[in-house]
Amino acid sequence: MSSRGSARPATRRSRRHLATAALLVAGAAVAAALGPRSPVAGSVADLLHRGDGAAIGEADGVLPDGATVSDVRFPGVADLDPALLGALRRAAASAADRGVQLSVTSGWRSPEYQDQLLREAVSRYGSAEEAARWVATPATSAHVSGDAVDIGPAAARAWLSEHGADLGLCQVYRNEPWHYELRPAAVSAGCPRMYRDPTEDPRMRR
Numbered sequence: 001m002s003s004r005g006s007a008r009p010a011t012r013r014s015r016r017h018l019a020t021a022a023l024l025v026a027g028a029a030v031a032a033a034l035g036p037r038s039p040v041a042g043s044v045a046d047l048l049h050r051g052d053g054a055a056i057g058e059a060d061g062v063l064p065d066g067a068t069v070s071d072v073r074f075p076g077v078a079d080l081d082p083a084l085l086g087a088l089r090r091a092a093a094s095a096a097d098r099g100v101q102l103s104v105t106s107g108w109r110s111p112e113y114q115d116q117l118l119r120e121a122v123s124r125y126g127s128a129e130e131a132a133r134w135v136a137t138p139a140t141s142a143h144v145s146g147d148a149v150d151i152g153p154a155a156a157r158a159w160l161s162e163h164g165a166d167l168g169l170c171q172v173y174r175n176e177p178w179h180y181e182l183r184p185a186a187v188s189a190g191c192p193r194m195y196r197d198p199t200e201d202p203r204m205r206r
Contacts, residue, residue, distance in 0.1 A: 056116055059075060059110070061107065061109035061110055063076040063077070063106060065103075067103060067104045068102065068103060069088040069104060070092075075108060076104070076106065076107040076108050077108070078108075080107050080108050080146045081147050081182065083182055084146070084148075087169050090167050091163070100156055101156065102156040102159075102160070103152045103153060104149055104150070105150045105151065105152045106143065106150040107143070107148075107149045107150070108144075109144055114136070114137070114141045114143060115137075115138050118131060118137060120135075121134055121135040132199050133197040134198070136198055139206065140204045140205075140206055142172075142181055147181055147182070148172075148179060148180070149179075149180055150176075150178040151178050151180055152178060157177050161177070164180065165186040168182050168184045168185075168186050168187050169182060169186070170182075170191035171191070172194060172201070173195050173198055174196050175197045176197070
């Protein structure tokens with residue numbers, strides 16, 4: 001077989017490998033948004049489609065690995081509440097001075113994205129009641145309103161846990177050390193008591 005003839009199958013294989021890698025990266029983003037407790041259930045294809053069959057993507061708030069508070073080309077960052085984003089940028093600058101980089105693993109999300117995460121959580125945890133400890137509904141999620149952000153990696157979360165209150169950034173749920181919201185009063189009074197999980201949050205009962 002000629003070298004030209006053998007190049008075409010190799011090219012097709014390369015394209016298939018690239019497509020598969022892209023799906024896996026997108027699936028990993030969904031898994032990161034759900035948290036680290038257990039593997040994502042279901043196929044990657046299941047995770048990438050909304051209830052209406054349309055694909056979930058950057059326009060819905062999916063962020064690539066390593067996204068920062070400066071990556072406003074992504075709606076997941078750009079559509080955060082301006083006051084929250086400002087506090088996050090101040091935190092990122094202060095952390096960077098100490099050699100710590102803050103990444104945004106999830107920020108603003110579309111209602112469709114949030115609904116997909118909720119359906120996946122029900123599948124993963126076995127019931128709507130258990131899923132509610134980890135994922136809010138589109139109507140109650142602070143991510144959908146742009147008022148919450150998930151922070152990584154672990155070193156950044158540790159730094160924010162120690163210094164975030166000085167900038168009004170507080171961990172809200174004890175079971176979600178990555179989830180932060182803006183609490184301006186924390187600058188002078190400290191962060192309020194954390195809820196055990198979202199089921200204790202009165203906002204989740206609207």
